[in-house]
Amino acid sequence: xFSQFIQGLLNTGGQTQAMQRYAxxxxxxxNLTASNEPQNPLDAxxxxxxxxxNNPSFEKVLQSATKSNFGTLLLDPRLKxxxxxxxxxxxxxxxxxxxxxxxxxxxxxxxxxxxxxxNVVSQISKKHGVDEKLVQALIKQESGFNPNAKSKAGAMGLxxxxxxxxxxxxxxxxxxxxQNVEGGVKYLKSMLDKYNGNMILALAAYNAGPGAVDKYxxxxxxKETQNYVKNILAxxx
Numbered sequence: 001x002f003s004q005f006i007q008g009l010l011n012t013g014g015q016t017q018a019m020q021r022y023a024x025x026x027x028x029x030x031n032l033t034a035s036n037e038p039q040n041p042l043d044a045x046x047x048x049x050x051x052x053x054n055n056p057s058f059e060k061v062l063q064s065a066t067k068s069n070f071g072t073l074l075l076d077p078r079l080k081x082x083x084x085x086x087x088x089x090x091x092x093x094x095x096x097x098x099x100x101x102x103x104x105x106x107x108x109x110x111x112x113x114x115x116x117x118x119n120v121v122s123q124i125s126k127k128h129g130v131d132e133k134l135v136q137a138l139i140k141q142e143s144g145f146n147p148n149a150k151s152k153a154g155a156m157g158l159x160x161x162x163x164x165x166x167x168x169x170x171x172x173x174x175x176x177x178x179q180n181v182e183g184g185v186k187y188l189k190s191m192l193d194k195y196n197g198n199m200i201l202a203l204a205a206y207n208a209g210p211g212a213v214d215k216y217x218x219x220x221x222x223k224e225t226q227n228y229v230k231n232i233l234a235x236x237x
Contacts, residue, residue, distance in 0.1 A: 114145050117158065117177060124181050128189045134199065135185055137235035138206070141228060147177050159184025203229045 118136065125132035142160040143149035155162050157180035166174045169183035191202035194210060204219040205212075207228045212220040219226060 117145055117147070117181075120177055120181050121185075124178075124185050128185050130185055130189050130192065131236075134232075134236050135181070135188065137232045138184075138188065138203070139181075140235055141232045147180070148175055156180070157184075159187075161187075200229055200233070203232055 117139075121135050121139065122132045125135050139145055139158050142155075143158050145158065147158050149158070149160065150156050151160060153162070156166065156174035158177060159180055161169070161171060161174050161180060161183055163174075165187060166183055169186055171179045171183040174180050174183070188202065188206055191205045191210065192199070195201035195205065195213075200219060201213055204225055208220045208222055208225045212222070212225075219229060
């Protein structure tokens with residue numbers, strides 16, 4: 001007659017506790033079989049024990065949110081088609097990327113003075129063995145020391161890195177001053193090495209690309225590039 005749990009209580013002398021538990025279960029069964037048994041399966045999950053109160057069922061609350069159709073969204077079978085490709089990377093890589101993004105966001109939400117930028121330029125230039133005054137002159141020409149600068153062509157940040165160039169240099173956020181200067185100085189250094197320290201050719205390649213410099217065996221006959229090199233050298237020398 002009784003469940004194993006209740007019979008166990010009876011056998012161990014816990015008759016009062018057993019009968020109380022049995023009464024609770026019986027009351028629950030009677031409620032479920034009463035005339036006010038919920039018609040909606042979700043109402044059974046979120047059962048309303050007080051018949052006369054104004055608490056609607058869980059599903060009714062969702063479906064009443066007509067502005068956002070929140071209930072409809074939750075009950076939409078298409079939501080079962082989840083794109084699991086968002087977890088391609090390992091947890092450690094994902095964490096590292098998240099920290100880098102947080103750092104970049106924090107850096108961009110805080111005012112950056114020119115003195116702070118010059119300090120970053122000095123440290124990174126020394127790291128790569130490039131004259132910091134040359135880097136300063138290049139940044140002045142490229143962005144006017146505006147970390148959020150973006151050209152019509154899509155070049156970004158202090159040293160105006162193109163998306164493909166930034167990606168190849170490992171720059172995740174071109175508007176982060178440290179990442180941008182790190183990538184820009186690294187690229188400038190590679191051009192200086194390519195042209196045996198020839199500053200004019202390195203600057204021309206930074207602007208027009210090494211392909212154009214190689215094609216014309218010198219500064220390309222582009223007015224923009226020629227003025228670019230002249231302006232930077234004028235600010236550097």
